[in-house]
Amino acid sequence: MTHAEAASNRDGRWMHDNYGPVILGGTGERWDLLQLSKNGSTDGGNQLRHRIQALLREPDGRLEQELLAFRGTITIQARGRELSVQLDSSGRSWALASDLLERYELPFAWDASHRRLLIGAMDVSPTFREDGVQAEVGWPLFEMSLQSSSAQVILRGIVRPGTNGDRAWCRVVEFAEEFGISIGFDPLRLGERRGG
Template sequence: MRPTLYLHWTATPYDWIRPGHYHSIISGDGRVHRLHDYNVDLPAHTYGRNRNSVALSCACMGGVPDPWTQPPTDAQINSLCAEAAAVARSWGWGADQITVERVMTHAEAASNRDGRWMHDNYGPVIWGGTGEHWDLLQLDKNGSTVGGEQLRHRIQALFRASDARLEQEPLAFRGTTTIEARGDELSVQLDALGRSWALASDLLERYELPFAWDASHRRVLIGAMDVSPTFREDGVQAEVGWPLFEMSLQSGSAPVILRGILRTESDGDRAWCRVVEFAEEFGISVSFDPLRLGERRGG
């Protein structure tokens, strides 16, 4: 059975980022916070439809008493559509597959608008429902009630414009240097802002962290039991211009630890991550001038 992509809002403030509910949450500034691997099922995002599906949600509509005092921002809608397009493309879909049967708002899912009668209608009252969920029925206050169609059209447009998208230069490495990690030298690359990047495999091996590379899903599965994801607000975003990979814990809900970039090099694609971000996520002591990584907590 093909997967389904569900689009939500959280009915919270713009900065509400919590794991367990959605695979990714988009904060008010448009930043995508990847919380769970897209290849695992989460239990409770879309009633009766949680299997073989991915849930993306905008953190918004938390205004009291009027939710529209915190509407979806333009940045959120742009990022929601871009992330939906990226997920659909990773599944091998094209623009023609962006249909209500495959990409639905929670309002549409609640009202069984895909023609599958999965549950009683708890969607918008205008569609004969009880009104419990009307996520993205409208994209702005007093706007058209075809929010789902509007989103799908924007996602389709991203597919059709893929060859002309963002003529920006991908993040570039400007030079090579070495840092100290656990007392030994480690080769790293510097970007234009002076941030250090290292091969994810080099860092994981240096700290004896068990891992496995899942090429089909562009992820590194981490076997450590003493890591707690922090769901960083400054995580790597798609604007870097390279395909992204993620590190996920090997657990039932596969929480995402961090994201990095896949750069095509002479020996194939290599996974790079920011050194300081890696250290912070894995509890490694850091000192600067020069940059040194020490031991892990308790280690």
């Protein structure tokens, strides 16, 4: 089930306050995957399940070809110090989420059961991003959420295996935008958090 469906008690198992989309009678706290495209229909969960079933019917080779690949390592500036990041084929920079969070002294905890990084920052206001990381990259996704009762999702990233186990990666510019970090380009550099 999607967050929108589960939050709206669509499973009918564990009834709770409806914190799903407003159009489903909820408070609007969880609307993830209600729509898969801007102004699209509101049956995102059904569409997603149909897409998954179609992919599972495809030969396994197709999934392997669609994995997001890192093409090289570069160094950027983050808070005046060098930070090693990876570039994908589209030129987007990716960094280990833990490296960015530590660099900006943002407390976090890994919730393995939900594949989620819980962030202890009360001055972040998550925004809806149409261009956020989606499952099409081929890697398992993780969520970065506020460590609060509503656990609002800040951004999504990918989980890739590494020599020291699975590692959580996020796009550098998206991280900076969500956490209010000043950005400069040519070369890419991250400054300080606004107000912090």
